[in-house]
Amino acid sequence: MKKILVVDDEESIRELYRAELSDEGYEVDLAADGREALRRLDAFRPDLVTLDIKMPGIDGIEVLRRIREKNTTIPVILVSAFGEFKQDFNTWASDAYIVKSHDPTELKETIRKLLEAG
Numbered sequence: 001m002k003k004i005l006v007v008d009d010e011e012s013i014r015e016l017y018r019a020e021l022s023d024e025g026y027e028v029d030l031a032a033d034g035r036e037a038l039r040r041l042d043a044f045r046p047d048l049v050t051l052d053i054k055m056p057g058i059d060g061i062e063v064l065r066r067i068r069e070k071n072t073t074i075p076v077i078l079v080s081a082f083g084e085f086k087q088d089f090n091t092w093a094s095d096a097y098i099v100k101s102h103d104p105t106e107l108k109e110t111i112r113k114l115l116e117a118g
Helices: 011-023 034-044 060-070 083-087 089-093 105-117
Strands: 003-007 027-031 048-052 076-080 096-099
Touching: 003 011, 003 034, 011 027, 011 105, 027 034, 034 048, 034 060, 048 060, 048 105, 060 076, 076 105, 096 105
Parallel strands: 003 027, 003 048, 048 076, 076 096
Antiparallel strands: none
């Protein structure tokens, strides 16, 4: 079973993604901020990470940088309510960029493609 770490400071988004991705057959773990995400990364050892950009403390761009320092092969999907981050050079290190939505169809399709390619 593939494991996904969902990192988002919005509890409703974390729980929505957990429910949707669990229904797809993934094992899902949650982190509410960047620090927790970095701790969970080592303990949970996910096959893929969904990562919010705007979070208190360590933002998603910094978490992405630290993930890439440790593991260049794990797929990371940046998820943000703000489309303008897609133009930020720092987001280019991610494998995909999705504008946050309460319809997780695009997210699930992107996860499926990235895990099949890996």
